[in-house]
Amino acid sequence: MQLSSLNQGRMNYRIPSELRAGPGQFLTGLRDDDSLLRQVFFSILRHHHPNLAAKVDVIYALSQAWCTSQSDSDFELLVKYVTDLKPEERILVASSFSHMLNLHNLTEEVNSSQIGRAVRLGEMDSPTRDTNHSLLKLTAVNGLTPQQVYDTLCNQTVELVLTAHPTQALRASLLKKYAIVRRELDTLHSKRMSEYEKIETLEAIRAAVQAAWRTDEIRRSKPTPQDEMRSGLSYFSTVLFDVVPVFHRRVDTALEKMGLPRLPLDKALFKFGSWMGGDRDGNPNVTAETTRDVVVLARLETVNAYFRQVESLMFDLSIWRCSSELKELAERIAAAESREAARVAEERKKRNYADFWAPIPATEPFRVVLSHMRDRLYNTRQVCECIMCGTGGHIFTRGRYPAKPCLPRCFGTPSSSHPSQLLSGSLRFCTHHRHPTESAESTAAQLHSWSARESTLSQVTTVHQLGALYLPPSEGFFDPYRFRSRDGRRPLMPPGMDVHPDVKEVVATFRMLSELPHDSLGAYIISMAKTASDVLAVVLLQRETGVRPALRVVPLFETLDDLHNAPETMTTLLSNDWYRAHINGMHECMIGYSDSGKDAGRLAAAWALYETQEKLVAVAAKWGTRLVLFHGRGGTVGRGGGPTHMAIRSQPSGTINGHLRVTVQGEIIEQQFGEKEVCFRTLDLYTSAVLEAALDPSPAPRQEWRDLMTLLAADSCDMYRSIVYRTPEFYDYFMQSTAASELGRLNIGSRPSSRKQGGIETLRAIPWIFAWTQQRLHLPVWLGIGEALEKAAERGYQPVLQDMYANWPFFTSTLDLVEMVLAKADARLSAFYERTLVEPRLADLGERLRNLLSKTQSHILIVVRKSALLEGNTPSQMSTPNLDEKIRLRSPYVAPLNVLQALSLKGLRKFREQGHGEYNPSDPEIIDLLSRDPHKKGDGAQHPYVSAMDDCLMITIKGIAAGEWVIEGGAAAELGRRGERLKRGRGREDGSAEGKGTYGM
Incomplete structure (x- = not known):
């Protein structure tokens, strides 16, 4: 076998130029990576489907030609060629472009990692968006003392709450295979390799792409909330558990370089929570039993992670010198175990521990304490498993498990005196600095980080307006007599009380909460909260059902009216002496970005959210209460998403104050925590932004x-609502021109797409945004903004608008994000959906919407002083380097999927109206694929044509969704255009960085 060239047989792939050249441009490397993975995929497709591969090649060429020329004739050629495909060919073509688009996404992730690595190695200008540079900027530029910065950092916390909102379209099985491709592709760039190793790496990429191609893209059954929780927990066990302590160590190093002490051992820069299995907002699949299951699952996963790390640490910490506190504890444990040494050893042998079965002498104190912890973790795991099997009763809730008399009981509620804190403190004491064994130091920090620094994994939310069920609907509930009566002994819910089934489930949930460990629960969030009684009802129900200590109750203000009324609601609550005593000086409010945007349009919602935050903080300050704002952001711009650092820095001054709580939803979980380097970057961005928001507020x-923004919001809201809610034919146009009615069959989440039957009002924000994104009009993001800007210009406010854009971060970020989405919108593809799917009587409305899109683009360009979208280096576009080029690179993959989707929708709808005649697929693979359709067999089995078009449709939906996510700002992309300019050569002769995963800073 010759190794002088990689161009041998099936390995005929061109190595990315970034690897071969010295100071090559990263954009060139992105194109080369894209070409490499496309070649790999085509080689696999040609092997399995040579005829189909030729057609896919033609379609890609036609799509490229149209995306370059933008001519109608080129587009018609593409449409005609795709239309002539057989149903089974459409499935495989859709799957091909979906896979190629996902592979392209990996090249963008690797490209961002390369930029980040070059910044850390000093080969590029450093962006300010990291904690290290924030520390330096705040002291050197802003004139703050190092102690001021240190004190602020020690008092700040970021809480990230993972949710299962159904926006992650890719199956976990595919995500894992793509992760292998990403890792191996990054290795090609970052590690010095021999020819053998390069060949092996390319083969590993090919194997992972092959496995992805042979994996069914479609979820054939709907996930349960428990499934969603297990999926979410995987990010904790595979990424977060390792990265969080590394990040804390890097912050400690940055502080030490400034002459400051490390963070206190009990300091939590991050806390994590989850709604998975607890979110009841219109999800009938989440019951009291579901919440119980996910709490146990979370504890079991945490215990397993602890157990692995404790057992590993036992091999490293052989040192004898320790603090007096640890020595005393170790001597007590060793003395107790020595009295029953034989029984202890026998029991540990049965448990098949890796080593250290016999009692450990007190001369190895760290191992003694860790061995004790290992036994307790083992017992705790047994308890959790018994509960999951239904054989554990309520023993689990008391934190007790008899186990073996010779060994300790299980862990109950973690506390600040947890042995991990004692271990970490002793390590610092006995080594004065860092333990000589880095892995031991890392694992000790890891144990402490996860037990003391990370919070619970389960929270609860509900949509029921309990105030109207148990209390008078008027706010007279707040009179002194009613407050005094709540302290009485008379039960509000006597046994046998006849209530509605929904209410019965709510009560059952509260009773379940009273039986679960309190440290597994966070807040009870009231969705669509409107009045103070909604909050008080939950406080009262907790008392009645024995939830002790009570969970904090958090109202979620979502619609425009609710946001406007939120300050009055909180004033009513906080003005009451009893309630202020109950909350003990701190209150939390959640604000919803998705539903407010759907209700009023993006601009009006953004301004309402801005003003509401300011007013809520002022109300809380008036009553001497610390307010924590919980931001319910989605992933896309239409649901409040956007680059992390920019989103935080554009918040109103004084509303974060060192404590940020925010949701991480759907596909954003994978974007921010799917890979260790990106996860580190995510933590760095949050820490830096929150620190700067406190010490260098906008x-x-x-x-x-403000006055002009109020006018803009009112005008945009009126225009938005006049189209969406007051145009009779709009609902029909929306349902016909998009895949809204078909999205429910995606099986990407356990929650229904609508709260109840009805029109736009009842549709959830996620499918509302998702459907318009697929159709490429992106209407919810921009509708109403163009008319508002036009009216403002007519009133003579154009100079003021330009001044606001240049100098107000809130307005800058708002318009930049809208501009970014407008650059992704494609009116021509939207018009194709209309021609293919919509009744002619509705064509005028479609034309009007596209004209409004064009008007919005024109007026935004005037305000931002550009001649074309994405021209120049605006703040938001700096967050995603080469954004315009990335859109161009992915367009040839997305356009065929749009054409296939429209044709599939047309075929399905026509078949349901008229039938389609005979269809008998001949390809054995397609026959096998269609046989997986759960509707294929039994009574009411659907026609093979419907199965084929259904599969094609689902694949296109997933593929187009994949074409959107990177552009809307995962942490991997947030590196800044300033970092793109090379300062010098790559620094290493081989053109590579170290092969280690160094993460950041």
Whole structure:
């Protein structure tokens, strides 16, 4: 076998130029990576389907030609060629482009990692968006003392709450295979390799792509909430558990370089939570038993992670010198175990521990304490498993398990005196600095981080307006007599009380909460909260059902009216002496970005959210209460998403104050925590932004800007609602021109797409945004903004608008994000959906919407002073380097999927109306694929044509969704255009960085 060239047989792939050249441009490397993975995929497709591969090649060429020329004739050629495909060919073509698009996404992730690595190695100008540079900027530029910065950092916390909102379209099986491709592709760039190793790496890429191609893309059954929780927990066990302590160590190093002490051992920079299996907002699949299951699952996963790390640490910490506190504890444990040494050893042998079965002498104190912890973790795991099997009763809730008399009981509620804190403190004491064994130091920090620094994995939310069920609907509930009566002994819910089934389930949930460990629960969030009684009802129900200590109750203000009324609601609550005593000086409020945007349009919602935050903080300050704002952001711009650092820095001054709580939803979980380097970057961005928000807040907007923003919000809201809610034919146009009615068959989440039957009002924000994104009009993001800007210009406010854009971070980020989405919108593809799917009587409305899109683009370009979208280096576009080029690179993959989707929708709808005649697929693979359709067999089995078009449709939906996510800002992309300019050569002769995963800073 010759190794002088990689161009041998099936390995005829061109190595990315970034690997071969010295100071090559990263954009060139992105194109080369894209070409490499496309070649790999085509070689696999040609092997399995040579005829189909030729057609896919033609379609890609036609799509490229149209995306370049933008001519109608080129588009018609593409449409005609795709239309002539057989149903089974459409499935495989859709799957091909979906896979190629996902592979392209990997090249963007690797490209971002390469930029980040070059920044860390000093080969590029460093962006300010990391904690290290924030520390330096705040002291050197802003003039703060190091102690001021240190004190602020020690008092700040970021809480990230993972949710199962159904926006992650890719199956976990595919995500894992793509992760292998990403890792191996990154290895090609970052590690010095021999020819053998390069060949082996390329083969590993090919094997992973092959496995992805042979994996069914479609979820054939709907996930349960428990499934969603297990999926979410995988990010904790595979990524977060390792990265969080590494990040804390890097922050400690940065502090030490400034002459400051490390963070206190009990300091939590991050806390994590989850709604998975607890979110009841219109999800009938989440019951009291579901919540019980996910709490146990979370504890079991945590115990397993602890157990692995404790057992590993036992091999490293052989040192004898320790603090007096640890020595005393170790001597007590060793003395107790020595009295029953034989029984202890026998029991540990049965448990098949890796080593250290016999009692350990007190001369190895760390191992003694760790061995004790290992036994307790083993017992705790047994308890959790018994509960999951239904044989554990309620013993689990008391934190007790008899186990073996010779060994300790299981862990109950973690506390600040947890042995891991004692171990970490002793390591610092006895070594004065860092333990000489880095892995031991890392694992000790890891144990402490996860037990003391990370919070619970289960929270609860509900949509029921309990105030109307148990209390008078008027706010007279707040009179002194009613407050005094709540302290009485008379039960509000006597046994046998006849209530609605929904209410019965709510009560059952509260009773379940009273039986679960309190440290597994966070807040009880009231979705669509409107009045103070909604909050008080939950407080009262907790008392009645024995939830002790009570969970904090958090109202979620979502619609425009609810946001406007939120300050009054909180004033009613906080003005009451009893309630202020109950909350003990701190209150949390959640604000919803998705539903407010759907209700009023993006611009009006953004301004309402901005003003509401300011007013809520002022109300809380008036009553001497610390307010924590919980941001219910989605992933896309239409649901409040966007680059992390920019989103935080554009918040109103004084509303974060060192404590940020925010949801991480759907596909954003994978974007921010799917890979260790990216996860580190995510933590770095949050820490840096929150620190700067506290010490270098954005200046308050001028009154002139506020007044104009109020006018813009009112005008945009009126225009948005006049189209969405007051145009009779709009609902029909929406349902016909998009895949909204078909999205429910995606099986990407356990929650229904609508809260109840009805029109736009009842549709959830996620499918509302998702459907318009698929159709390429992106209407929810921009509708109403163009008319508002036009009216403002007509009133003579154009100079003020440009001043606001140049100097007000809130307005800058708002318009930049809208501009980014407008650059992704494609009116021509939207018009194709209309021609293919919509009744002619609705064509005028479609034309009107596209004209409004064009008007919005024109007026935004005037305000931002550009001649074309994405021209120049605006703040938001700096967050995603080469954004315009990335859109161009992915367009040839997305366009065929759009054409296939429209044709599939047309075929399905026509078949259901008229039938389609005979269809008998001949390809054995297609026959096998269609046989997996759960509707294929039994009574009411659907026609093979419907199965084929259904599969094609589902694949296109997933593929187009994959074409959107990177552009809307995962942490991997947030590196800044300033970092793209090379300062010098790559620094290493081989053109590579170290092969280690160094993460950041």
